[in-house]
Amino acid sequence: MGFDIFGQYIKDKSQVSDEDLRRIEAVSQMKKLRKRQYLLQEGDIWKYNAFVTKGCVRTYTVDEKGNEHIQSFAVENWWTGDRESLLSGQPSRFNIDAVEDSELVLIAKEPFDLLCKTIPALGAMVNGILERSFIASQNRIQNFLSLSAEEKYLQFLNKYPELTTRIPQSMIASYLGITPETLSRVRKESYRKKG
């Protein structure tokens, strides 16, 4: 079940053959997470590529005051993990846990890198994903530079309408870099304005 979704994703995004798909499956590991369960905890070393087939996970840090700062969400057909820890081999600063009961496909770094080399279409797909991820994070930086709390929220609504219903507001606030109270007030203001 879980791998089928991942396999379909790969087929949609690349020209990987069925045989190569089986080679990918051979190194894949399914992982179920219950809501609130950790996939990665601060201090752990992250060694996988992770693909969400069901549910939703979040990546976040916790500061000295205990405040959480959400770096990213990942729902179905999104990738997650800590690239920095994966690349450096150093302990992660991030936590990743499940926002909902979730299912993921995990592939350890080494076999995945090997497959990317031996299956050019897979390597190309992975590079394309990285490229788009980079562009997306540049755009997010641009939002931090130029938008107010309200504008950031409206932008989020517009970009990820489906997430606003699945994810608690307090987490969306954290993702936007504002407090839950501010988000609540911003929402009140914006449906006073137009609905």
Added chain:
Amino acid sequence: MGFDIFGQYIKDKSQVSDEDLRRIEAVSQMKKLRKRQYLLQEGDIWKYNAFVTKGCVRTYTVDEKGNEHIQSFAVENWWTGDRESLLSGQPSRFNIDAVEDSELVLIAKEPFDLLCKTIPALGAMVNGILERSFIASQNRIQNFLSLSAEEKYLQFLNKYPELTTRIPQSMIASYLGITPETLSRVRKESYRKKG
């Protein structure tokens, strides 16, 4: 002169042969920019990979109120450009101009992509750069999520000490997402505290 610096960079970062280096040189174009001169203007379509061999350029947007928001700086041995426009072929939202008199190596997208495919070591280098750029932008997002104006400035000082002397404070403020006045006050506070 200009290409030598770029060539040295490639040799340091990869296993590209001298012959391949000459093939890269064959498609490279040198570009000099005087201070304040544009490399890319909003609305233009960006078609290059650009490497700074001398000087400093900045990438920024201008909002409706005329405020500039600096996305990034690039000094010697850094890459610049607008990956989004390059990938999509759509007009850029960004401006790039020279903070100081500068020199760059430009390579048009098509020949560069071709070289990356035919010279695996070059492709690998480029992917590594992309990977580290992505990680850096994730870290910058984390700073926006969790740091105050003062903390962001101290972090910048710590990470890019050489840039603080070369780049006007008002531009550093813009990069950090704060006003020049706030940066000035933050600095005053921080050398009142310790020096």
Added chain:
DNA sequence: CGATTCTTTGAAAACAGTCAATCTGTGTGG
């Protein structure tokens, strides 16, 4: 239900932004 979690609201305080004036240093032309 009862318990927990999430959201909303209020009042006060902290933080950062705005606008305008002044100060500083640099470089240029007379």
Added chain:
DNA sequence: CCACACAGATTGACTGTTTTCAAAGAATCG
């Protein structure tokens, strides 16, 4: 070489936005 102009940095007073803390109100789930 000086005076001036200009850009950048600083300062002050004020405004506005966002945070903080505390409490009350929904919503959700066993």
